[in-house]
Amino acid sequence: MELTKAHREALHDVxxxxxxxxxxxxxxxxxxxxxxxxxxxxMAPSVGNARPxxxxxxxxPALRQAVIANFEAANAKAGAIYxxxxxxxYDQLKLAGLRDAPVHLAVFTEQDPxxxxxxxxxxxxxxxxxxxxxxxxxxxxxxxxxxxxxxxVSILDPDGIAGxxxxxxxxxxxxYLCLGKAAFDDDTPLLExxxxxxxxxxxxxxx
Numbered sequence: 230m231e232l233t234k235a236h237r238e239a240l241h242d243v244x245x246x247x248x249x250x251x252x253x254x255x256x257x258x259x260x261x262x263x264x265x266x267x268x269x270x271x272m273a274p275s276v277g278n279a280r281p282x283x284x285x286x287x288x289x290p291a292l293r294q295a296v297i298a299n300f301e302a303a304n305a306k307a308g309a310i311y312x313x314x315x316x317x318x319y320d321q322l323k324l325a326g327l328r329d330a331p332v333h334l335a336v337f338t339e340q341d342p343x344x345x346x347x348x349x350x351x352x353x354x355x356x357x358x359x360x361x362x363x364x365x366x367x368x369x370x371x372x373x374x375x376x377x378x379x380x381x382v383s384i385l386d387p388d389g390i391a392g393x394x395x396x397x398x399x400x401x402x403x404x405y406l407c408l409g410k411a412a413f414d415d416d417t418p419l420l421e422x423x424x425x426x427x428x429x430x431x432x433x434x435x436x
Contacts, residue, residue, distance in 0.1 A: 243373050245416050250378030252412035253329040262375055263332070266408075269371035275360035277345025282361040283400055287333040295393045296335075296385075296405065297327045303384045322423055325382045330407035335390065336365055337400035361403040368406075378411030 387402035
């Protein structure tokens, strides 16, 4: 299949409007949409075709509340590194949509999968986690194409999350995701709007 200018422009729009969403509407995500998003992850590349990502759809209220408590503890600890002025700015940021997002997805990487037979990861075993990141990004773009927002929560104790969700020892948390309809659309990164950090161009050098 030869792709066209229309494909390029559509992809550009999806990339332009993909944001790390922290403000969600509580509207449920239909099951058929979740099925399409899962199928999109099936198309993501992975080292040795190992498909090391393991996705848990966290629906149980007690588990979700335990994740929120984990975030709040980690967030307090993270904020403590800043001086008073920067700490006030940090405290004003909305850094997760855990309470509002209708869908929580915990995405783990199986660190020793049989699949792939070790191909491509002998000298760089981290390629397994990179493959999971690629699958998450594929999900992120597919969600935006469904007019949904996704937020990646990184302010967590990963070992604590693994314990809360009672996963296998060989599973390592790669991303905890919030998914749902964004409360508003914006093509400007939230941290840039909040004057925390300007958006930077890619460092690209010819050598």
